[in-house]
Amino acid sequence: MPAEESSADGGSALAVVTGDQAPELTDDGKRAAEWFQDRGLAVDAVRWDRPVDWNTYDLALVRSCYEYPTDPDRFRELLAAMERADVTVCNPPSVLRWNMHKSYVADLAAEGVPVPETAVVERGAETTLEAELERLGLDEAIVKPAVGTGSEGVFRVQAADAGEFEDRFADLLADGDALVQAYCPDISEGERSIAFFGGEYSHAWNSPTTPDDVTRFEGDDHDYEPPESIVEAAATTCRAARDVLDRRDPFPYARVDYVRDEDGGIVVLELELIEPILDLEEAGAVDRFCEAVQSYFESANPELDQT
Incomplete structure (x- = not known):
């Protein structure tokens, strides 16, 4: 109708x-x-x-x-x-307005959510990738557009090779703001995602990265089931975002993307609230x-x- x-x-x-x-x-x-x-x-x-x-x-x-x-x-x-x-x-x-610019990770960090060390570089800034890596003290980083979806415009760089990526970095800044984030080694095992509906845990999966490019993915592993401590850490991320936005009620839907730190804890890569793929083929999802x-x-x- x-x-x-x-x-x-x-x-x-x-x-x-x-x-x-x-x-x-x-x-x-x-x-x-x-x-x-x-x-x-x-x-x-x-x-x-x-x-x-x-x-x-x-x-x-x-x-x-x-x-x-x-x-x-x-x-x-x-x-x-x-x-x-x-x-x-x-x-x-x-x-949605808050979530569309990835500088929201700084808001989450201020609420105590573990995120990669991050610099938000504004469009047209007179800086270099080498300078940003040096300022953050990073040997390796992921660079991405501040407004973007999927892996579009994302690349991995080592400090020793920063000079080879300066043109690419400059192109990003010509189009908009960019993020420079510490590289998380666990991404080589995949990016894990947890879906919450109405604030309640629904299901999770792992998206394996390709061996030669950790910014690309090759399918999903739907057998992945995070331990309770990880689910709670992801739920805390959603609650932190609600605190930032001064919202009492849970988000109707949210997806937390993360990797593990050296101790097996969570490092939040993104909180997806606009158009997250939710893999609703999961039973009952x-x-x-x-x-x-x-x-x-x-x-x-x-x-x-x-x-």
């Missing part, structure tokens, strides 16, 4: 926000859409980079706008438009995800009929 018809009938309309890579929903998105449709909601796939009358919708679920780093100003305009409209967004625009999202929507809109 289209959103307009649903609104006319007094029902609720949900926009699942997508993008160029998955304009008609990812496989996970289709599973979630079916879940909501089975409960009487009209569901539309709505691209983030197209004009939308957000007042047409009661609810919006931001899921696969993977291309937003190509036009971050337009994405910020989208968030502002959502805030002006009478639509409840999940995750909320203020959370679709239900857990959708129930958390529905609970969030219902708490924000007790007047809406979502049954």
